[in-house]
Amino acid sequence: MSHEYVPEIAVDREGKEHVVQGWQGDYEGGKLGFWLFMLTEVLMFGAMFMTLTYYFTLHHADFIKASSELDRTLGGVNTVVLLFSALTMGLGLLKMRSGDVKGAKLMIWLTILLAAVFLGVKAQEWTNDYHEGIFLGLDSMQAGGGKSFGEILFFGMYFTMTGLHGFHIIIGIGLMLWLLKRINSGKVSPDHHILHFNIALYWDLVHLIWVFVFPYFYMTGAGVIHG
Amino acid sequence: MANHKTVDYQAEKGIYYKVLFGLLALTALTFIQPEMFLTQYTFGMQMLIGTVKAWIILMYYMHLKGEVLIGWTVIFAVFIVVFFFSIVMIDVSNFQYADVSHITSPAQ
Amino acid sequence: MSKSYFDETHCAFGHPKSTFMQWMLTVDHKRIGIMYAVVMFTFFFVAVAAALTMRFELFAPGQQFIDAHTFNQAFTLHGVVMVFLFIIPGIPAVFGNIVMPLMIGAKDVSFPRLNWFTFWLYIVGCIVALSSLFNFNIADGSLVFNFADTGWTFYAPYSLNTDTNVVTTLVAAFILGMASILTGLNFLVTIHRLRAPGMDFFKMPLFVWGIYATAWIQLLATPVIGITLVLALLEKYFGIGIFDPAKGGDPVLFQHLFWIYSHPAVYLMILPAFGIMSEIIPAFSRREIFGYRTIALSSAAIAGVGYLVWGHHLFTSGMSDLAKTMFSFLTFFVAIPTGIKFYDWIATMYKGKIILDTPMLWALGTIITFAIGGLSGVTIAMIGADIHLQDTYYTIAHFHYAMLGGVVFLFFAGIHYWFPLVFGKMYSEAKAKFAFYTLFIGFNLLWFPMFIAGYLGMPRRYFDYLPEFHIYHQISFWGAIIFVSGLIFMFYTLIQGMRNGKPTTPNPWNATTLEWHLPSSPPPLENHTKVPYVDFRPYEYHHGQPVVKFDENMKRID
Helix, strand or coil: CCCCCCCCEEECCCCCEEECCCCCCCHHHHHHHHHHHHHHHHHHHHHHHHHHHHHHHHCHHHHHHHHCCCCHHHHHHHHHHHHHHHHHHHHHHHHHHCCCHHHHHHHHHHHHHHHHHHHHHHHHHHHHHHHCCCCCCCHHHCCCCCCCHHHHHHHHHHHHHHHHHHHHHHHHHHHHHHHHHHHHCCCCECCECHHHHHHHHHHHHHHHHHHHHHHHHHHCCCCCCCC | CCCCCCCCHHHHHHHHHHHHHHHHHHHHHHHHHHHHCCHHHHHHHHHHHHHHHHHHHHHHHCCCCCCHHHHHHHHHHHHHHHHHHHHHHHHHHCCCCHHHCCCCCCCC | CCCECCCCCCECCCCCCCHHHHHHCECCHHHHHHHHHHHHHHHHHHHHHHHHHHHHHCCCCCCCCCCHHHHHHHHHHHHHHHHHHHHCCHHHHHHHHHCHHHHCCCCCCCCHHHHHHHHHHHHHHHHHHHHCCEEEECCCCEEEECCCCCCCCCCCCHHHHCCCCHHHHHHHHHHHHHHHHHHHHHHHHHHHHCCCCCCCHHHCCHHHHHHHHHHHHHHHHHHHHHHHHHHHHHHHHHCCCCCCHHHCCCHHHHHHHHHHHHHHHHHHHHHHHHHHHHHHHHHHHCCCCCCHHHHHHHHHHHHHHHCCCHHHHCCCCCCCHHHHHHHHHHHHHHHHHHHHHHHHHHHHHCCCCCCCCHHHHHHHHHHHHHHHHHHHHHHCCCHHHHHHHCCEHHHHHHHHHHHHHHHHHHHHHHHHHHHHHHHCEECCHHHHHHHHHHHHHHHHHHHHHHHHHHHCCCECCCCCCCHHHHHHHHHHHHHHHHHHHHHHHHHHHHHHHHHHCEECCCCCCCCCCHHHCCCCCCCECCCCCCCCCCCCCCCCEECCEECCCECCCCCECC
């Protein structure tokens, strides 16, 4: 509803006036709503980490062995890429809030670029895995195909969780393109930037999930192995 | 609605760069730790570093600092996740049928 | 006379001319609530039909009407439809939408377009669920009934290996779960942001407290089942071995994840129902509710403790003894806030001026049936007793006394209570009372024998039984017949009232909360003429009369 909303006034018995909060243009409400949505993401990934930890407890040595086979270089590159994309996103929002719309758009494009780099690196990594016989649905990833239960579970969860994370990155790129469209049509502006704020929050959440996904899968089996 | 005073870009960008360097340093720590120190606790150390990073991101990048209501909702959600975790882990680490179970080793 | 919301609406987009499209695109919370009710009760009768089929089959031992496999599909259909399509959207989707914004003096929910989207997401979920009923064979154009036969719990590993349409059912449950999350999110923001000025949390009506506690469960428990269903799908297609013991998975983990959601889900169902009870009891006792704060906080406590007790569904599943003991202990705690509520309601009625209108009859009936349902729940929270009673008719009777005799009965109470508000007309009081007595008698005849049969060892979900259980199944059957007749009669009475009932005033019950202070009945499009300033408690009565009165501009005049 785009029409300008004039807040209502409620009058108490002493005649004092109180501004009524309407649902239109409710900045704090929009922020709260988006945070609540992000909490559902936290619970969703929380449940997946729980599944993962459950089997880490049951198949401890297998998990460490499987983890040491992942490509830490590519994973590390992606970590840094995502870190910088969080910076550009944050600076973009800052520029938007300080009135520099052009700078904000540049920063969003930069974030999209970094997100694409992340996906490219990820695709390369999965291709390498595929050639080593590690991918969902391959015969070598079935029970009795040469790998232990723990290794199959580790790699299965690895593809599930990094895949879901990658899916969030794709959604994020879509959201940022939509945001650019809204900025161009003037619906998001320095005075009315809740959408930009929430998409920046979303991007930070995607980063936040990676902060745990990365060490869990890549670093558990790094360095000196203690069974 | 027209919200908030506008912010001064030059004054506030400093904190973003500081946080970036902090996170980069912690990422470097992530890579150094398994080779250098406390190597028998790699998993725990990695999760600890992750938690510190997450906290910094939440507080500064996600502007959680100063949000009372949203802060409490986040604490509530994290508490529930932690509770689910601890109960299920208590259950699985007291698994009493390991001797007759096939799920811990393939039935060759 | 202003136009009611039946005449005008806001749409999500465009300005359609036809009434039908106006309803389909409406963002008005009252219209959306009504549409939810229509769809949900359609599915309710589908599930009732499935249950009645099973009762017919169980009238005598051996096979009569359907074979064992169809029987498995029938109880799965009954469970899936009742749980995911009817009772989980349930009271929040209907009365949370229609009444909650009115109660807090809001013009609509916080995100009206999201509300519209959520409704259609729910419809998509329903369609996917329906599509799992049959297998369409392109070659000869035949439809084969091939619904899942796993029970509504989808326990692994059987659900991963059966050839029936489990996948589509799981997808449907996932979509319906998302709809549930978005409903909860919308309500949480609404309650936090859009309360009328002056209304702090302890001036909210208790139904709003119930919705608030429920919304937290919808928000934070539902994602767990969502991801569980996704993992089950991945497992089925890629053989990762997450839940299948033949591949290294642990089926107990599936049960953990499943019940982490599905146990809080029963509190998600009952809390708004308790909210309806807390509205009806003071309104028909003409007395301020006893212990407002304890009722409000006990809702929050039930929601909180409800997260922590899921393991009592796993006592016979091979969970570790330590976890069993903890869960048994925690489960007892749920009974405390529930008990507090019951004593508060009874204390409210004490020395009140009780008026036995239909909504009050339903509420009083529920006090009896839910007390039986709740207390039998405490008995099976004990590990020792549960080993004997788990998966017997005793548990089934407990569940239905709590869910049907608690949630659905209070749902009916709410329908009778808010009927004049929504439609501006009144049903026939005498017929509605008759329907209540029929349903109440039928209900007890249907379910009470199951306590005995279950205690004697009749297992649930069985197609056949030993001759010694014959008598219990027969009594249940006749109870079911009476119950379903009462159900049909009740809906007939309501539809009659909707069509040609007597017009009512905006406040026919002399109730006190804000939804009864609307300018007209049915309410106009954007609810109250002006938003009132709330400096009073929700249930103030003095000598059997409401204390707070408003003029036409919602200024207090008492």
